Structures are given as C-alpha cells and as structure tokens.
Amino acid sequence: MKRKNHNNRQVELPNFCHLGVNLRIALTVEAVMVAGVVARAPDAPAFWAEFIALSALAQPALLLTLLALCAAGRWLRGLSYGQGVGFTLALVVVVPVLAALWLSPLLAGVQTVPLIGVAMLAFLIGAGLLAYFNLRSRALSPAITEARLQALQARIRPHFLFNSLNAVLSLVRSDPRRAERALENMADLFRALMGDARQLTPLEDEVALTRAYLELEQLRLGDRLQVAWHTNKMPGDALIPPLVIQPLVENAVYHGIEPQPEGGEISLNIYRSADKVHIVVRNPIAPEAGHHKGNRIALDNIRERLLLHFDLDAQLKLEPLGAVYQVHIVIPYTRERTQPASARPHRR
Amino acid sequence: MNAPNLPLRVLIVDDEAPARHRLRDVLADCADELPVDIVSETDNGLDALDQVQQQPVDVVLLDIRMPGMDGLECAAHLNRLSSPPAIIFSTAYDAYACQAFDLNAVDYLLKPVRADRLVRALSRAHRLNATALDQLREAHPKARTHLSVNEKGRIVLIPLADILYLKAELKYVTVRTAAREFLIEESLTRLEGEFGEAFLRIHRNCLVANARIREIGKLPGEDDGHFLRLDGLDERLMVSRRQYTALREKIRAF
Numbered sequence: 001m002k003r004k005n006h007n008n009r010q011v012e013l014p015n016f017c018h019l020g021v022n023l024r025i026a027l028t029v030e031a032v033m034v035a036g037v038v039a040r041a042p043d044a045p046a047f048w049a050e051f052i053a054l055s056a057l058a059q060p061a062l063l064l065t066l067l068a069l070c071a072a073g074r075w076l077r078g079l080s081y082g083q084g085v086g087f088t089l090a091l092v093v094v095v096p097v098l099a100a101l102w103l104s105p106l107l108a109g110v111q112t113v114p115l116i117g118v119a120m121l122a123f124l125i126g127a128g129l130l131a132y133f134n135l136r137s138r139a140l141s142p143a144i145t146e147a148r149l150q151a152l153q154a155r156i157r158p159h160f161l162f163n164s165l166n167a168v169l170s171l172v173r174s175d176p177r178r179a180e181r182a183l184e185n186m187a188d189l190f191r192a193l194m195g196d197a198r199q200l201t202p203l204e205d206e207v208a209l210t211r212a213y214l215e216l217e218q219l220r221l222g223d224r225l226q227v228a229w230h231t232n233k234m235p236g237d238a239l240i241p242p243l244v245i246q247p248l249v250e251n252a253v254y255h256g257i258e259p260q261p262e263g264g265e266i267s268l269n270i271y272r273s274a275d276k277v278h279i280v281v282r283n284p285i286a287p288e289a290g291h292h293k294g295n296r297i298a299l300d301n302i303r304e305r306l307l308l309h310f311d312l313d314a315q316l317k318l319e320p321l322g323a324v325y326q327v328h329i330v331i332p333y334t335r336e337r338t339q340p341a342s343a344r345p346h347r348r
Numbered sequence: 349m350n351a352p353n354l355p356l357r358v359l360i361v362d363d364e365a366p367a368r369h370r371l372r373d374v375l376a377d378c379a380d381e382l383p384v385d386i387v388s389e390t391d392n393g394l395d396a397l398d399q400v401q402q403q404p405v406d407v408v409l410l411d412i413r414m415p416g417m418d419g420l421e422c423a424a425h426l427n428r429l430s431s432p433p434a435i436i437f438s439t440a441y442d443a444y445a446c447q448a449f450d451l452n453a454v455d456y457l458l459k460p461v462r463a464d465r466l467v468r469a470l471s472r473a474h475r476l477n478a479t480a481l482d483q484l485r486e487a488h489p490k491a492r493t494h495l496s497v498n499e500k501g502r503i504v505l506i507p508l509a510d511i512l513y514l515k516a517e518l519k520y521v522t523v524r525t526a527a528r529e530f531l532i533e534e535s536l537t538r539l540e541g542e543f544g545e546a547f548l549r550i551h552r553n554c555l556v557a558n559a560r561i562r563e564i565g566k567l568p569g570e571d572d573g574h575f576l577r578l579d580g581l582d583e584r585l586m587v588s589r590r591q592y593t594a595l596r597e598k599i600r601a602f
Contacts, residue, residue, distance in 0.1 A: 162440035166460040170370035261415040
C-alpha cells in the first residue's frame with residue numbers, strides 16, 4: 001500500500017536534479033558543518049582552520065552525492081516511497097564514505113573525521129532532509145489545490161463568457177455550423193478550466209486549447225485580432241502545468257487588443273532550447289493602460305503555479321519592449337514518464 | 349419622443365459585429381409587439397455622435413465597453429444636445445456599473461439580451477439626466493478622450509491631445525487649442541482630477557498640457573515672477589509662486 005496524503009497524491013521523493021532541491025541540500029550540509037565546527041573550535045583562527053579542513057572532505061563528498069542522487073533519481077522515484085527512501089539513504093551514506101576513503105591519502109596530516117563519523121553524519125543529514133522534503137511535499141499539496149481554486153476564479157472572465165455566449169447566439173440562425181464549432185470550443189475551454197490543475201499536461205494539448213480560445217475571440221473581434229504562431233520548433237510532448245498559455249493569451253487580448261479600435265497582433269513563440277522549453281507571448285501595449293491589477297493577478301497566479309510545480313527551475317519574466325509587452329516563460333523540458341498505466345490516473 | 353404609432357428610431361452602437369447582429373435579430377423578432385426602425389449601426393462612440401446629429405434618433409442602444417471613446421463618455425457628449433435621444437446602455441458584465449444604473453434608474457441591458465427585456469427597456473426609455481450621468485461616471489472612473497461643447501445646436505468635440513491649456517474664469521473654463529478657444533461649463537478641480545496625468549497646474553486657475561510645455565522663464569523686474577510658454581502659442585502664462593517649485597520638480601522628472 002502506497003502512502004497517500006489527504007489529497008490522494010502520493011508522497012514522492014524530491015527530484016534530486018532540481019536546482020531548488022540541490023540548493024536546500026547544500027545549504028543544510030553547510031549549516032551542519034558550521035554548527036559542528038563552532039561547537040569544537042575554541043577561537044576564530046581555529047574555527048577557520050577546522051572549517052577549511054572539514055570542507056576539503058565535505059565539499060567533494062557533497063558534490064559526488066548530489067551527482068549520484070541526480071543520476072539515480074529517475075530509478076529511485078520509480079520505486080515505492082519506502083524502498084526509495086531506503087536506497088536514497090544507502091547512497092547518501094555510501095558515497096561520502098567512499099569519497100572519504102578516496103580522499104584520505106590526499107588529506108593525510110590534516111585532522112579528519114573517522115569513517116564511522118562520516119557515515120553517521122551523512123545518515124543523519126540524509127534522514128533529516130528526507131523528512132523535511134516529505135513534510136514539504138505534504139504541506140504544498142493543499143496549496144496547489146488552493147492555488148487552483150484561486151486560479152479558477154481569476155481565469156473565467158465573466159466579460160469573456162457573456163460576450164462569447166452573445167456571439168454564439170448571433171450565429172445560431174445565420175451560420176449554425178460556426179455556432180456549433182464555437183460551442184465546441186467553449187466546451188473544451190471549460191473542461192480544461194474545471195480540470196485537475198495538479199496534473200501536468202502535454203504542451204500540444206495546451207496549444208490546442210489556446211487555439212480554441214483564440215477562435216472564440218476572433219468570432220467577437222474579427223479582423224482586429226491577428227495571431228502569429230511560431231511553433232515549428234515546439235516540443236509537443238513536453239509536459240507543462242495546464243492553463244499557463246491560455247490565460248497569458250487571454251491577458252494579451254484583454255489588455256493589448258480589445259482597448260484598441262484598430263486591434264493588433266499577438267505573437268506566440270514556443271520552442272525548445274537544450275533542456276528548457278521557452279514560451280514567449282507578445283502583444284501591443286494599448287495607449288490607455290487602465291486596468292493593470294487584473295493583469296498582475298493572472299501573472300502572479302501563473303508564477304505561483306510554476307513555483308509549485310517546478311520550484312526554482314521555472315521562470316516567468318515580464319519585458320516591456322517599447323510598444324510591445326512580452327511575457328517569457330522558461331520551464332524545464334520533461335516528458336511523460338513511462339509508468340504502468342495503473343500507477344497514475346491518466347490525463348484526459 | 350415621436351408619436352406612438354410611428355416606429356421607434358433606434359441606433360445600435362457596439363464594437364463587436366456579432367453583438368450588433370444579435371440586437372438586430374432580437375429587434376426583428378419583437379417587431380409585432382414594438383415596431384422599430386433601425387436607422388443605423390456603428391462600432392464606435394465618435395461615429396455614434398455623428399449619426400445622431402445627421403438623422404433623428406429616438407433611442408441609442410449603447411455598449412459601455414468600447415475601445416477609444418466608451419459608452420459612458422459618448423452618452424455624456426450626446427447629452428449636450430438640446431434634445432438628446434434616450435439612451436439604453438448594454439454590457440456583458442459589469443457589477444459596479446449595474447449597481448450604479450439601478451441606483452440612478454438608468455436603463456440598461458445585459459448581454460446576451462432577451463427579447464422581453466429589450467421591449468420593456470425600449471418602451472420606457474427616457475433621457476439620461478445629468479446628475480445620474482455624473483454618478484455613473486464616478487462609479488466608472490475613466491478619463492474622457494474628448495471634451496465637448498454645444499455650438500448652435502451641434503456638438504463640437506475637442507480631442508484631449510489638442511488642448512494646450514484649461515483656464516478657469518468666473519463661471520466657465522476656457523479650453524485653448526492651437527486653433528481657437530472654447531468655453532465649457534465644468535469645474536477646473538474636476539478636470540484636474542480626471543486628466544491629472546496629462547496636465548500640470550501652474551496657477552490657481554490654470555492647467556497646462558504636459559507635452560506642450562516649451563519653456564519656463566523669469567519675468568524681468570520682479571523677484572519671483574515666472575512665466576511659461578507652450579508650443580504653438582505666443583501667449584505667456586503666469587506661473588504662481590506656490591506652483592513654481594512643484595512645477596520645476598515635475599519637469600525635471602520628465
């Protein structure tokens with residue numbers, strides 16, 4: 001039986017390749033070292049001498065352990081949580097001990113920690129950190145749910161809903177086929193809005209959703225809304241949090257196109273560069289920038305969800321470039337993990 | 349309003365083509381109940397002002413949220429006519445505006461519009477009174493794109509970008525453009541509140557357009573007397589001692 005928290009979400013090992021996770025581990029190890037040395041050193045010069053001596057052993061050991069964890073991460077996370085914890089702790093103890101064995105001839109003469117001490121310390125720090133990551137992932141899950149609820153409220157713009165319904169009504173008699181298509185697009189949009197924000201979704205699904213949304217807007221705005229898609233280098237299989245692109249584009253329409261009588265062009269540029277996926281949305285800046293608050297809320301919302309999903313590995317940058325406003329999102333490129341179908345409920 | 353047996357002359361104003369189309373459909377549906385003559389339709393407030401002056405219009409169906417001149421501003425200008433048409437606002441969603449409409453007994457329609465609601469609104473449509481309109485605009489604070497005056501029964505619009513200065517005198521405010529000046533019945537304080545970003549106060553009775561300031565100079569002979577000159581205008585405007593320091597700071601910040 002796998003352990004589950006109250007959201008029915010499995011507690012997982014952290015992704016050891018992530019910058020945020022590595023940063024937390026490194027800071028904890030440094031803090032423990034400083035604390036240990038402070039406890040032993042009688043004065044400041046002795047503190048520095050001891051700290052340097054200890055660092056000569058601890059830093060390489062830390063680095064090797066992080067590399068080993070990152071390399072084994074995928075395999076460890078595939079195991080059950082209990083097994084994963086066991087093997088992680090084994091790695092955390094074995095790698096520093098091996099490092100100490102290997103380094104001891106180089107560090108002869110400098111006072112070092114005995115092997116059993118290295119093993120004990122590594123085990124305690126490892127166990128402590130695993131407990132911390134476990135607590136953290138439990139603490140964050142309700143936040144994801146909450147962020148999702150908040151996101152929902154912010155995202156269905158009543159103005160958009162009623163205007164779209166009005167546009168569909170105007171088509172029912174004159175062009176029933178377009179009306180049908182518009183209602184299908186609305187159905188897709190609302191299905192996504194009411195979906196599970198905790199599951200990642202393939203980039204191509206999110207792009208299809210954004211296209212459905214833009215088709216609805218085009219119905220209302222006609223030629224005023226021009227869209228330029230640059231997606232030939234898009235990795236369609238990349239996983240991203242749902243509803244990241246669509247709200248950005250909705251913002252672009254609301255703030256950049258609707259206030260301008262002559263309209264304008266929205267450009268979307270989605271590409272992969274090394275192990276990152278870049279999403280760039282540009283819209284013209286309307287001369288009367290009256291309603292900034294709504295904009296901020298939507299962007300904060302996306303930023304928060306990126307943080308919850310990717311910690312420090314994702315970025316959202318806002319760049320006013322003269323007459324154009326640009327939002328640039330960078331997220332790590334991940335693909336669907338190959339897992340037995342039963343292990344995880346499948347996305348829509 | 350015209351005689352009851354004649355069809356009601358209606359102008360439709362909405363920036364979205366499907367919304368105008370829908371209103372036409374619904375008006376056609378209730379033609380038996382309420383004969384209506386759609387005199388014209390347009391997608392912007394400026395054009396609506398023109399249309400109303402070119403032909404008699406009984407009721408304007410006016411969308412609130414439009415790019416450029418919005419519905420509330422358009423209504424304010426329309427109200428300068430000696431016999432303005434009745435106005436029915438329409439909006440897809442706007443909690444604050446609707447509250448203000450209810451409070452001031454202003455006619456409005458929620459989109460998508462239902463036939464029975466439309467008939468009811470049209471059959472009792474009435475002119476907006478000036479106080480109600482002021483209160484609506486306060487509930488929906490957005491600077492106008494134009495000022496307007498009624499000259500010989502016609503509405504003359506003064507684009508905000510053309511204005512050099514606004515000067516209070518007795519009952520009126522003089523609006524100066526490069527070409528000429530106009531008198532409007534508004535208070536300088538309220539104008540400053542509305543257009544405070546584009547205008548600077550240089551004297552108790554004078555606001556000047558930021559973008560038009562050409563030079564600030566010292567008056568010869570006096571201790572603290574300063575004047576200001578604007579692009580496209582030879583006239584020297586007095587800067588009061590109180591405003592001078594603040595003005596210098598602001599100009600440096602540009």
